[in-house]
Amino acid sequence: MRPIRPGDRGPAVREIRRVLADLDLLVPADGRTADAFDPPTERAVRAFQQSRGLSVDGRVGAETWRALDAARWRLGARTLYHAVPEPITGEDVRSLQERLLEMGYDVGRADAIYGARTARALAQFQREVGLTPDGSCGPHTLDALRRLGRKVVGGRPQWLRESDAIRQSGPTLVGRTVVIDPGHGGTDPGVVVQDGPLRWNEADLMHDLASRLEGRLAAAGVRVQLTRGPSPQRYLPDTDRAELANSLGADVFISLHLDEHRNPDAEGVATYHYGTDNGVTSATGERLAGLVQREIVARTGLRDCRTHAKAWDLLRLTRMPAVRVEVGYLTSPGDRRRLVDPRFRDRVVEAIVAAVQRMYFPIERDVPTGSIDVSELRAVVAAGRAPQS
Numbered sequence: 050m051r052p053i054r055p056g057d058r059g060p061a062v063r064e065i066r067r068v069l070a071d072l073d074l075l076v077p078a079d080g081r082t083a084d085a086f087d088p089p090t091e092r093a094v095r096a097f098q099q100s101r102g103l104s105v106d107g108r109v110g111a112e113t114w115r116a117l118d119a120a121r122w123r124l125g126a127r128t129l130y131h132a133v134p135e136p137i138t139g140e141d142v143r144s145l146q147e148r149l150l151e152m153g154y155d156v157g158r159a160d161a162i163y164g165a166r167t168a169r170a171l172a173q174f175q176r177e178v179g180l181t182p183d184g185s186c187g188p189h190t191l192d193a194l195r196r197l198g199r200k201v202v203g204g205r206p207q208w209l210r211e212s213d214a215i216r217q218s219g220p221t222l223v224g225r226t227v228v229i230d231p232g233h234g235g236t237d238p239g240v241v242v243q244d245g246p247l248r249w250n251e252a253d254l255m256h257d258l259a260s261r262l263e264g265r266l267a268a269a270g271v272r273v274q275l276t277r278g279p280s281p282q283r284y285l286p287d288t289d290r291a292e293l294a295n296s297l298g299a300d301v302f303i304s305l306h307l308d309e310h311r312n313p314d315a316e317g318v319a320t321y322h323y324g325t326d327n328g329v330t331s332a333t334g335e336r337l338a339g340l341v342q343r344e345i346v347a348r349t350g351l352r353d354c355r356t357h358a359k360a361w362d363l364l365r366l367t368r369m370p371a372v373r374v375e376v377g378y379l380t381s382p383g384d385r386r387r388l389v390d391p392r393f394r395d396r397v398v399e400a401i402v403a404a405v406q407r408m409y410f411p412i413e414r415d416v417p418t419g420s421i422d423v424s425e426l427r428a429v430v431a432a433g434r435a436p437q438s
């Protein structure tokens with residue numbers, strides 16, 4: 050859909066304004082301006098995008114529209130239950146999940162989708178407080194949550210669970226499933242730069258990087274799946290890429306992109322993981338992002354543009370540690386000269402393999418950045434022990 054932007058008028062703008070007013074981000078307007086995308090509306094959209102971890106551009110494209118639609122629901126306004134096949138989604142679901150998480154119930158990630166895991170966690174809560182454990186959240190259950198919810202504060206059990214699960218699974222990579230997502234493709238080349246007679250594009254470079262990574266991980270015994278081929282028939286939206294990783298039961302999801310900027314001086318690598326401004330984050334996603342970022346910086350010398358939390362669909366909907374790496378700016382002559390060199394891309398691949406390996410080391414046995422010899426990994430892993438630094 051074409052984004053709805055400042056200056057637009059009409060029923061869609063009226064609806065956007067109504068939701069923003071409900072969220073106390075915008076003063077409700079009188080009849081004359083109620084359907085106008087005016088400067089206060091743009092400020093409110095930006096504030097909303099910031100609070101949801103979306104890209105802040107002051108326009109309402111598909112992603113912001115979905116987030117606004119989900120934000121209309123306040124906990125208690127409707128009964129929540131596990132609907133099949135089309136699950137209930139919304140801000141009320143996220144509030145419920147965050148409350149259950151605070152109390153130590155395992156809902157997985159607070160992703161605003163009322164799935165089987167949320168229903169199970171709620172049923173467990175219901176059983177423990179003496180309610181019928183039907184896994185649906187109506188007035189009685191809400192009442193119990195309100196009475197008990199405030200006693201339990203602070204803990205972040207989801208973080209501990211995720212880290213525990215990983216630690217218990219041991220340091221080996223053999224048999225794990227990694228989904229690699231080369232960004233863009235099909236009708237969408239991503240960033241395109243004309244460099245004299247040469248024309249580089251993000252989609253092709255990232256597919257090449259993904260194939261190299263696939264080879265190295267497969268050699269270490271990892272099951273690897275790419276989200277797309279070198280020239281897919283159609284463009285694959287991020288929601289489909291996340292769905293593919295979920296359906297494969299992937300252990301790790303790595304999305305590969307390049308960045309661009311008007312200013313050719315903008316350069317460097319950045320890594321993104323799931324998180325929102327409310328402090329909700331994926332602990333293992335954050336850890337993986339930190340490892341990927343540090344290994345790439347240490348092994349390539351690309352400028353360190355650090356790690357960042359985002360609530361992009363790709364990171365929010367994937368149910369495993371997921372990162373999106375922007376491996377440099379194709380618009381930077383310095384970054385570009387390196388990125389188009391296959392030997393440089395191999396160094397990036399080694400950095401990512403080392404980061405994935407380190408994620409499975411117990412934290413107390415972790416090794417210094419840049420110290421894993423990736424070429425020896427296979428033998429070491431086959432021998433059933435973690436490499437020593």
Ligand SMILES: [Zn+2]
Pocket residue numbers: 232233239240251306307
């Ligand atoms: Zn991209």
